[in-house]
Amino acid sequence: MIHHEPDNTHCPCGCALKRIGEDVSEKLDYTPGVFTVERHVRGKWVCDDCETLIQAPVPQPLVDALRDVVLGHQVIHADETPVQMLAPGSKKTHRSYVWA
Numbered sequence: 001m002i003h004h005e006p007d008n009t010h011c012p013c014g015c016a017l018k019r020i021g022e023d024v025s026e027k028l029d030y031t032p033g034v035f036t037v038e039r040h041v042r043g044k045w046v047c048d049d050c051e052t053l054i055q056a057p058v059p060q061p062l063v064d065a066l067r068d069v070v071l072g073h074q075v076i077h078a079d080e081t082p083v084q085m086l087a088p089g090s091k092k093t094h095r096s097y098v099w100a
């Protein structure tokens with residue numbers, strides 16, 4: 001279990017922050033032959049006087065990391081592939097696209 005708590009539990013207004021709860025997320029990890037779950041606990045800390053809430057940020061979504069990698073290059077290659085996709089409940093297909 002990995003805990004993410006603020007370095008400082010004092011509010012900028014001068015009061016002590018109070019821990020009011022936490023958010024827990026899990027990340028599946030794989031090393032050959034073994035799956036493991038990494039549990040992240042992010043405490044929520046609040047100031048009773050000015051109602052400031054402090055919590056460690058959630059790690060970046062994969063889409064942000066992918067965007068940074070793709071847009072970091074001068075040239076981007078793409079492929080558009082048409083595929084037939086089954087429309088839910090209608091037993092018919094329609095043309096869809098996969099972009100890579």
Ligand SMILES: [Zn+2]
Nearest residue numbers: 011013047050
């Ligand atoms: Zn405060």
